[in-house]
Amino acid sequence: MTPQVSQVPSFSVISGAQVHQVLDGAEDEVVSTVEAAYRLHGEARTVNPDSYFLRFPDRPSSRIIALPASVGGDVDVHGIKWISSFPENVATGLPRASAVLVLNDAANGYPFACLESSIISAARTAASAALAADRISRARGTRPTRVGFFGTGLIARYLHTYLAATGFAFDAVGVHDLSAEHAEGFTGYLRRAAGDGVEVTVYDKPEDLIRSSDLVVFATVAGEPHVSDPGWFTHNPLVLHVSLRDLAPEVILTAWNAVDDIDHCLKAGTSPHLAEQLTGSREFLAGTLYDVLTGAITPPADRPVVFSPFGLGVLDLAVAKYVYDRVRDTGELHTVPGFFHELKRYG
Structure with a gap:
């Protein structure tokens, strides 16, 4: 046949x-x-x-x-x-x-x-972070109005676009980058995109950016942690840890943590992976974004909240x-x- x-x-x-x-x-x-x-x-x-x-x-x-x-x-x-x-x-x-x-x-x-x-890739990364920011802030009962961008490349621009599309309206936007030229370029974009009514500030010190923001966005190319003081986060911001390797384990361990996939995120020297290696357990993880979406876990308002997406x-x-x-x-x-x-x- x-x-x-x-x-x-x-x-x-x-x-x-x-x-x-x-x-x-x-x-x-x-x-x-x-x-x-x-x-x-x-x-x-x-x-x-x-x-x-x-x-x-x-x-x-x-x-x-x-x-x-x-x-x-x-x-x-x-x-x-x-x-x-x-x-x-x-x-x-x-x-x-x-x-x-x-x-x-x-x-x-x-x-x-x-x-x-x-x-x-940029769109799905930004959409993932914006989705998490929206659902986590709703669950916490507070909507961030001051955002700080740590890193000012293409991903940061897409993140800003998707946060705005998801309903975030910021009164103040902070910017920090190791390159003054890149910080200036991103600031110009923000002023065009956000309009004259939004205050845009370039911070020379990372601590000042974080302390002035109730939503902190990490979009860097860092290969190892460079933010190590949990005291910078005592105002309990929501942190979108998109670049995955910016936060020292000490910061991760004082926060409420969610990831998009536990097994994928806890490897290759990411900040959550380093926290696991330091403690020998995964108990510092509350769960995944799916758990947030389904209501299985509820992020608190009285602790820093860190979302670390591996990017699936x-x-x-x-x-x-x-x-x-x-x-x-x-x-x-x-x-x-x-x-x-x-x-x-x-x-």
């Missing part, structure tokens, strides 16, 4: 310009997409293996990371993000990170799209599939004719 021949799979390439066109102004939908992916992950309807790090002996600050994943539910897709981080790029005028993402058909495994993914590949896939569907629905997919060639088993 001759097996039925399936339709030849198509393969599409979606550019960064197309990704930006879909995501710009769609922050609410992206946050909802990320929340749905977190809920699928919490319900064990995803597969999210460990990330794989390609490192270079002659460039210890640089790396390229592979994040394979699979998402069930309505997303129903497999795939992988391949993202590089070369901090030296910034000095030459290039962004630090660049990325592509491949989507695979859940039924036959064939890749069907390759998307520029640095924008997707399932989020990238969910946002990438959202982009793919929107581009397909507009009829603007750029397919590569004949991309798959050897499709007959015996020629």
Whole structure:
């Protein structure tokens, strides 16, 4: 019996310009997409293996990371993000990170799209943090009105955009960066984006930034902790610890801590991982963002609250599939004719 021949799979390439066109102004939908992916992950309807790090002996600050994943539910897709981080790029005028993402058909495994993914990665990172900030602040019964940004790159800009889209209105914005030039550039962006009614202050000292903020955003490229005094956090701020390695274990251990995935977050020298190594346990963790979303845990108002998101590949896939569907629905997919060639088993 001759097996039925399936339709030849198509393969599409979606550019960064197309990704930006879909995501710009769609922050609410992206946050909802990320929340749905977190809920699928919490319900064990995803597969999210460990990330794989390609490192270079002659460039210890640089790396390229592979994040394979699979998402069930309505997303129903497999795939992988391949993202590089070369901090030296910034000095030459290039962004630090660049990325592509491949989507695979859940039924036959064939890749069907390759998307520029640095924008997707920034959007899912910002949406994750904004979602956490929104739900945690609601649970605490207080909405932050003073935000401080520790680090002023692309991720910080996306975080500000997504916080605003999630309903945060700040009376004051603080900025701290090791580079005065970068701090000045981000300050200019903030004044354009937030308007004249918002006070923007550049802080030379990290302590001053933290003490003046009830929402602290870490978006740096730090490889090891550089904030070690728990006394800076006695006003009980909400901390979005997006860059994962800024806080010393002493700060982590005095805070109420949530992560997006415990096993993923507590490895590779992250601040929570260092806290685990110091104490020999994970008792300092209250739980995950999924636990916050479902009401299983409630963040307190009388302690610092730290959310440390590892950044799961399932989020990238969910946002990438959202982009793919929107581009397909507009009829603007750029397919590569004949991309798959050897499709007959015996020629």
